[in-house]
Amino acid sequence: MLYEYTFYFANPLHFLLNFYAMKKIFSITAVIVLLIAVFAYIHVNQRLSAVSLNEKTxxxxxxxxxxxxxxxxxxxxxxxxxxxxxxxxxxxxxxxxxxxxxxxxxxxxxxxxxxxxxxxGKSAVRKVTIPEGRATWEIPAYLQKSFPNLDTARWNSLVQDSKFAHSLGVEGNTLEGYLLPDTYPFAINSDEESILKQMVAANLKLRDELKDRKGSMWEQLGNWHRVLTLASVVEEETGIPAERPLIAGVFHNRLRLGMPLGADPTVRFIFKNLTGPIYKSQLNSNNPYNTRRFPGLMPGPISNPGRKAIEAALFPEKTEALYFVAKDDGSHTHFFSSTLADHNKYKDIAAKNRGEKK
The missing domain is CATH 3.30.1490.480 (Endolytic murein transglycosylase)
Incomplete structure (x- = not known):
């Protein structure tokens, strides 16, 4: 046996042939392992670079x-x-x-x-546009298109909750006027409370922006609540942005002289009568929001005014006018006058424009 081992190691040619065979086996194994590793890498890389299965968002x-x-x-x-x-x-x-x-x-x-x-951490949102001049009880109709489970009763309860309003920094006892119209990115899981908070925060941010701007009527109006109150009437009286500062100027003149504002939209607010005729019994209402009877500003806003109406209330156009009446000629604009006589003449023209006969 010893002789055999001695012969194995003593024969160089035999040793080299065996070594070469073993090296070849090791090389083939290494190649196989390498190929497996490459294919595994490619496979894993393909799986890591795959895309999600959803065809829609x-x-x-x-x-x-x-x-x-x-x-x-x-x-x-x-x-x-x-x-x-x-x-x-x-x-x-x-x-x-x-x-x-x-x-x-x-x-x-x-x-x-x-x-x-x-x-x-970018939350999914639903963008909702709230138009200018909508009363708080009208707003859920716009929200429910994106938030079908929004509870109108809960919304109205929070809007009228003075404790909730004060907790948000609102000066009034309700949120009427404090829900700034705009296009909002509401978080997809928003509820009535979170939506109201977001809209009020936007309103108060605008307050802070405008409060110290030079040339405003802030001191004359006294506070943000009164600014919003006047702005809500300006908003309701015209849909023409260029007219808002002039209408605000008329109202400031009337306030200064102690005249009633005489704004029909305040009567409509009392009875939630948004369209159609206003009845004499309504015009004679003893409600403090009736500016056809009582001078000065109402207790609070009658709708939620937009930025342009708020700016008009704070920065009105200087004018001698005390009256205005819709032209009713399809232009949606108004006649302005400084005397009652001229105002009555314009009312007659407006009546003719409507096709009314004396």
Whole structure:
């Protein structure tokens, strides 16, 4: 036996041939391993670069404290992602910080894009436009198109809740006038309270912007509540932006002289009579909002004025006019006059424009 081993090592040619065979085996193995590694890398890379399954935008919520496993479960339930291995590998490689919130996930997102979205904390929103001059009880109709579950009764209750109003920094006892018309990006999970808070905050931000602007009538009006009160009447009296400062000028003249504002929209507010005729019994109402009977400003706004009407109330046009009447000629504009005699003449012209006979 010893002789055999001695012969094996003593024969160089035999040793080299065996060594070459073993080296060839090792080389082939290495190549196979390398190929497996390459194919595995390509496969994993393909899975990591895959896109989400959703064909349309999907809305989902990531609750607070959600782990990557929980997020994957949510994505699977919503039909966004189903590759457990790719998601798990990606999370281990990148260790993302996924933030809680509501998200709108576009179609065909990569893992990198999904992570960027969930790390942004950018909540899904619904944009809603609230037109100028709407009373608080009219606004839910605009919101319910995007928030069908919005509770009108809850909305109206909060609007009329003086404690809630004061907690938001509102000077009045209701939120009437303090819901600034605008296009808002409301979070998709918004409720009645959060929407009201956002609209009031926008109103008070405008107050802070305008309060110290030179040349305003702030001191004459006294406070923001009275500014909004006058602005709401200006808003309701004309839909022509260029006329608002002039109408505001007429109202300031009347306030200075102690004359009633004589604004029909204040009577409509009392009876929620937005269109159609105003009856004599309504014009004789003892309600303090009836500016056809009582001088000075009403107790509060009759609608939610927009920025232009608020600016008109604070920066009215200087004028001698004390009266105005709609021309009723299709232009939606008004005749302005400084005497009652001229005002009556314009009323006759307006009547003719309406086709009325004496």
């Amino acid at each position: 999907v809305i989902l919520e990531i609750p607070k404290g959600s782990s990557p496993t929980k997020v994957l479960q949510i994505l699977q339930e919503k039909g966004v992602w189903d590759d457990d291995l790719a998601f798990t590998l990606w999370c281990k490689m990148n260790k993302p910080s996924l933030k809680a919130g509501w998200y709108e996930v576009p179609a065909h997102q990569t893992l990198d894009e999904l992570a960027a979205l969930f790390q942004s």
